[in-house]
Amino acid sequence: MRQKYQKRKTILMTAKKSGSCLCQGVRFEIVGTLNPILACHCSQCAKTSGNFATMSSTAAASLTMVSDETLRWFQSSETVNRGFCSRCGSNLFWKQTGSPDIYITAGTIDKPVGVRIAEHIYVASKSDYYDITDGLPQKDEW
Ligand SMILES: [Zn+2]
Numbered sequence: 772m773r774q775k776y777q778k779r780k781t782i783l784m785t786a787k788k789s790g791s792c793l794c795q796g797v798r799f800e801i802v803g804t805l806n807p808i809l810a811c812h813c814s815q816c817a818k819t820s821g822n823f824a825t826m827s828s829t830a831a832a833s834l835t836m837v838s839d840e841t842l843r844w845f846q847s848s849e850t851v852n853r854g855f856c857s858r859c860g861s862n863l864f865w866k867q868t869g870s871p872d873i874y875i876t877a878g879t880i881d882k883p884v885g886v887r888i889a890e891h892i893y894v895a896s897k898s899d900y901y902d903i904t905d906g907l908p909q910k911d912e913w
């Protein structure tokens with residue numbers, strides 16, 4: 772009985788999550804921990820997402836590409852590359868050079884995502900067309 776329980780627990784902890792862009796040209800799987808979501812209000816995320824961006828993160832080693840046929844990378848600053856689908860335009864990934872983690876836009880992860888927005892960052896850069904009213908912590912930068 773105990774052994775059975777242990778086995779079940781292990782399966783739950785390593786549950787596989789999947790995600791994709793809108794056209795399925797980019798599909799990925801995550802086996803590992805998804806971190807709480809950051810809502811980023813910086814002007815770069817606004818341009819690439821059309822709104823503020825919500826991103827979870829995981830160890831880059833936990834992310835496996837199932838299909839990356841249409842995945843392209845845009846270098847948005849000296850140390851940051853943003854992954855997007857060249858066919859449907861989905862904003863997918865944010866990766867800083869040298870970091871062990873990769874950020875994944877929350878809306879591209881298939882439901883249930885299992886983690887929620889934890890805080891708002893770069894609030895000082897946000898646009899003037901909306902207010903943040905969810906009561907979560909807000910940081911002017913990161
Ligand atoms: Zn696509």
Ligand SMILES: [Zn+2]
Pocket residue numbers: 811812813814815816817824893
């Ligand atoms: Zn941002």
